[in-house]
Amino acid sequence: MSPEYAMHGHFSVKSDVFSFGVIVLEIVSGQRNSSFYRQDDNGDLLLFAWKRWTGGRALELLDPSLGESSYLEYDVVRSINIGLLCVQEDAAARPSMASVLNMLNNNSMTTKSRF
Template identity: 50%
Template sequence: MAPEYAMHGQFSVKSDVYSFGVLVLEMVTGQKNQYIRNGDSMEHFLSYAWKSWQDGNVSSIIDLTLTTGSGSLCDITRIIHIALLCIQENSSDRPTMAEVVHMLNSFSLVLAIPSEPAFFMRGTIHPQVPLVNFSDNVVSVSEIAPR
């Protein structure tokens, strides 16, 4: 959920750009947008992705199934870079979807440097704190039977 919507109830086309960036990061990493284990600590998914990109350690977050196929590490790193631009905290700093499409199609285009994503967590959660899964994707089906 885009920060401007979560904090102020404001929704715009840039909110969709934020959601697109989160979705792309989830697909490229194979992780959900929640807290993940990073060594001995827990860290928010978006923070971890940004820090990995910032440290030049993107290969550590890429889903291994992507690296065994035809996708090159350079292409996947560029996709992560674009996704990080989409999750900027300030909606005016995010690209439009037309700009995202242009960035994805033009490999000669120099990309801006993304800043820390929205909800960047500088601290960590203590590993003994239980995680709450907010999206179990549980479905129940009820059948109606006559009397």
């Protein structure tokens, strides 16, 4: 649930963008945000992903069951970046779905995440 909906009951297309970002991060990590738990880290999946991203350890988010040879590192990092752009707290800072689609289709990324 997007922060603006949870706090103020406001729903918009940017709420859908937030939900899309959560789904992307759930797919990459193999874990659900609603039941995320790490013994060494208290917080939800989004906070865990953000900490790994800012610490330069984004690949620690990756589902370990994927193994090392079943993915391209660039694609995983790009997916995490897009997911984090979509789950920014400030709805105005989130990209539109058209921008997300463009990033996915053109292998382009924007790193202006303000989580």
